[in-house]
Amino acid sequence: MKVRPAGALLALWLAAAAMRAVLTFGQAPASGPSTYFVDFAGGSDDADGRSAQTAFLHSPGDPAATKTAKATVLKAGDTVLFKGGVVYRGTITVPWSGEETVPIVYDGNSSGTFGTGRAVIDGSEPLSGWKRCASQNEALGSPAWQKVWWTTVPASTTCFSCNLCEGETQLLISRHPNTADFDFEDERSTFAPVRGRQPWVEGPVERIAADRGMVQNSTRPYTFAVDNNPQTSAVIDPCAPSGLTFTLKRQVTVASFGIQYVPSYEQPKECVILGDGKQLLTVTLKEDTASIQTYSLPQPATVGELTLKMLSSYGKGRGYAALAEFQAYDAQGNNLIGAPQEMQYADASFFTQSDPRFWDGAYFCIWARPNLLYYQKVLRYVPSEHRLFFEVLTAQQYREGLFVMMNAPAAIDTPGEFALDEPQGQTRRIFVYPLREPGTGGPSDITYAVRKTGFVLSGSHLTVRNFRVQKQYGEAVTVRPPAGSRVKGIRILDTEVTAVRNERGSVVTASSVDSCEIRGNFIHHNRRAAGIGLSGCTDVVISRNHLLRNGATGVRLYGCSRAQVTDNIVEGHLGTHSNGLTAYLGCTDVVFARNRVSGGNNCLTAQEGERMVIHHNILDGNGAAAIGFWNVDTLKDVKVFHNLILNSDRKVDWVAGIYCGGKGPAVNYEFRNNVIDGISTASETPLAGTYSHNIYTRLGWNQNEAHGWKLQEGERYIPDLTQLFVDPVRGNYQPKPGGPLVDAGIAVGIERDIEATFIPQGRAPDIGAYELCIPSRREVR
Ligand SMILES: [Ca+2]
Ligand SMILES: [Ca+2]
Ligand SMILES: [Ca+2]
Missing domain, CATH: 1.20.5 (Single alpha-helices involved in coiled-coils or other helix-helix interfaces)
Incomplete structure (x- = not known):
């Protein structure tokens, strides 16, 4: 600091x-600096805001402010003090800037002198007008209808955006099958397996064959060219010469064709269209054209097979094209080869419900590549065929698919579940089975989100401290400079963030900030949301935050440089495709030090970056790889010192403590003084690097002589954790006195351990995150 x-x-x-x-x-x-008081319970925008007795109702910066509160312009050194314990329902946007040593401060009662406890910034409004369902019919089929209440919400509300909360708890979008863990609606251990044929699109094209030498893209397959959706495109590699042949289920009579490419890729030029192998048309596509280009035949042709050949390109891309649509029309202009905008799935053991309206308003939620949950709106349900129709999934499915049904009112059968019927353009009804049995008037503490953000900061030298920010559908605090510009000197301190929902974005975000400090915050139980997410920031400090059971990754750095991520506790981040700490997309000079990550998926993951130091962390992989270097080809100069890298998946040979993807050699990797539950790589070769004084509690699949691997200076293999640590079963990873960790390391130039004890104590540094203290010489920070 x-x-x-x-x-x-x-x-x-x-x-x-x-x-x-x-x-x-x-x-x-x-x-001169001013302090403005804000009291959402007892203030007035007419008042001068200069004292607790004359507090504003609205904060300066809230678009809802009026009169004096609205006219107030903040300047360097000003403080806006919110009354502790009061729930402020609003968004505060801060366009003003402080100065380097005199920031503008938004303070949620850090001194405890104005109100009690933290001030609360709340993104929700209470819901009222509840009626208890009088019949199963009124509850749209819920078997628990006697416990279900309903009221109306505005037509723009969805089951996701409403972020329904009862008191402090985020309620659960109704599910089938159910889950006991509300925090991770995408956690797939409770999903149902896809049985039989994977969900499919029933279109007029039977199959697509590519010319020899072409490579199909796994996430953008050829079917995207004939899915009637210009938003999806098939990768055509190479752009030219290339050819796709579409075999149709039945013959069609074609009068004209349409071709649409994505101009930011290689642009095709001369094309030939064949029908049953005979040339129908040659065309020269227009350059730099994003819209569909149509060409008529001299006379209609009846064919069972169509071939699109690209003979040449404009030569302005990287060699591969993106074909958004290839269409063939009848004389009335109907596309004869485009797939319908619906997908279907049949499952006689799952879809046993006899009511054709049972899944109305629901989502078919499927786990697909890349390890994400996709929500596909249900279109219709045919009970006699046990068949469900839903919006087309464009992501690639896994061979062993998993799905869950969400948001069906008829699937409300446990406390805490809710569903929203979502007819177009009408007021919507929301159905809730409350956690607590309400009185006769219905639930009194259920809220829904009406605001996306708590704080939006777009100036420099701003501090937000000591708030509780909750229940938004979006972000709690976001730093968003005006387009194309950067800001500096942002501090977000001692703030609790909870019950925010975000579809995998972060609840505390900053982009394009120089000098950004995020310290001492408690960020927990934010559904589907990541914790702290920074992109394009420099001189970053993320320290002493506690991140607990957020729906996505704890801390994400994208393209940041000079970042210190230190002394954070990250626990229980179990959401699909989420990790503890990550640094992606070109981060440089990042230090991860003294963090404790446990109870989630991968603890620390990185790719694309340079100069990363990882030291004195306790990374408990919880049965996954504790560290994932996803692509060693893109990450270089990595120092890994004094870490405890624990609890990999011993049943899977490649899921070791450290997993390294990529084929290229690792450049300047250094590992010293760590306890490592094995290292494995995607390539045959063990991870190249400088190694010494590590203790392996497991060996990766290619850490053996057959792969040219051997222990280096000061290294040992000791699989029994009880030899190393005081009480590993209960999570005490202090070195066992007299054990193999003590004085067994080598000096690497780091002064203090995870508890700020000076290194070394005794003869030499200890291996691991703790330096065993000689009590009389202990220093505590
Ligand atoms: Ca249920
Ligand atoms: Ca398409
Ligand atoms: Ca020592």
Whole structure:
């Protein structure tokens, strides 16, 4: 943390003294820092905001503010003080800037002198008008209808955006099958297996054959060219010469064709269209054209097979094209080869419900590549065929698919479940089985989200501290400079963030910030949301935050440089495709130090970056790889010192403590003084690097002589954790006195261990995250 220069402190003191002097005479100062009071329970926008007794109702920066509160412009050194314990329902947007040593501060009662406890910034409004369902019919089929209540919400609300909460708990979009763990609606252990044929699209094209030498893209297959959806495109590699042949289920009579490519890829030029192998048409496509280009035949042709050949390209891309649509029309302009905009799935053991309206309003939610849950709106249900129709999934399915049905009112059968019927353009009804049995008037503490953000910061030198921010559908705090610009000096401190929902975005976000400090926050139980997400920031400190059971990754760095991620606790991040700490997309000079990550998926993952130091972390893989270097080809200069890299999946040979993807050689990797539950690589070769003084509790699949691997200086293989640690079963990873970790390491130039004990104690540094103390010499920070 930067220390304020004494001169600035003096200036502050003088300014405050001047303000006091001026206020004595009942006049507002022309300049000098001001404190504005905000009390959403008892304030008034008519008041002057200068005292607890004359507090504003709305904060300066809230678009809902009026009168004096609205007219107030904040300047460097100003503080906006929110009353503790009061729930403020609004969004605060801050366009103003402070100065380097005198920021503008939004304070949620950090001194405890205005109200009680933290001030609350809330993204929700209470729901009222509840009626208890009088019949199963009124509950749209719920078997628990006697416990189900309903009310109306605006037509723009969806089951996702409503972020329904009962008290402090986020309720669960109704599910079948059920889950006991509300925090991770995408956690697939409770999903149903796809049986028989994978969900499919029934279109007029029977199969698609590509010319020799073409490579189909696994996520953008050729079917995307004939799915009647210009938003999806098939990768055509190479762009030219290339050819796709579409065999149709039955003959069609074609009058014209349409071709649509994506101009940002290689652009096709001359094309030939064949019908049953005979040339029908040659065309020269227009350049730089995003719309569909249509060409008529001299006379209609009846064919069972169509071939599109691309003979040449405009040569402006990287050699492969993106074909959005290839269409063939009848004389009336109907596309004869495009697939319908619906997917279907039949499952006689799952879809046993006899009511054709049972799944109305529901989503077919399928786990697909890349390890994500996709929500496909149900279109119709045919009970006699046990068949469901839903929006087309464009992601690639897994061979062993998993799915769950969500948001069917008829599937509400446990406390805490809710569903929203979602007819187009009408007021919607929301059905809830409350967690707590409400009184006769219905639930009194159920809220739904109406605001996307708590704080939106777009100036420099701004501090937000000591709030509780909750129940938004979006972000709690977001730093968003005006387009194309950067801001600096942002601090987000000592704030609790909970019960926010976001579809995998972060609840605390910042982009394009130079000097960004996020410290001492408690970020927990945010459904589907990541915790802290920074992109394109420099001089970052993320320290002493506690992240607990958020729906996605704990801390994400994208393209950040000079970042210190230290002393954070990250627990229970079990959402699909989420990790503890990540650094992706070109991060440089990142330090991960003294973090404790446990109870989730991968603890620390990185790719695309340079100069990363990982030291004194306790990374408990919880049965997964604790560290994932997804692509060693793109990540270089990595130092891994003094970490405890524990609890990999011993049943899977490649899921070791550290897993390295990619084929290329690792450049400048250094591992010293770690306890490592094995290292494995995607390639045959063990991970190249400088190794010494590590203790392996497991060996990766290719850590053996057959693969040219052997222990290096000071290294040992000790699989029994009880030899190393005081009490590993209960999570005490202090070195066992007299054990193999003590004084067994080598100096690497790091002064303090995970508890700030000086290194070394005794003869030499210890291996692992703790330096065993000699009590008389212990230093505590
Ligand atoms: Ca259910
Ligand atoms: Ca398409
Ligand atoms: Ca020692």
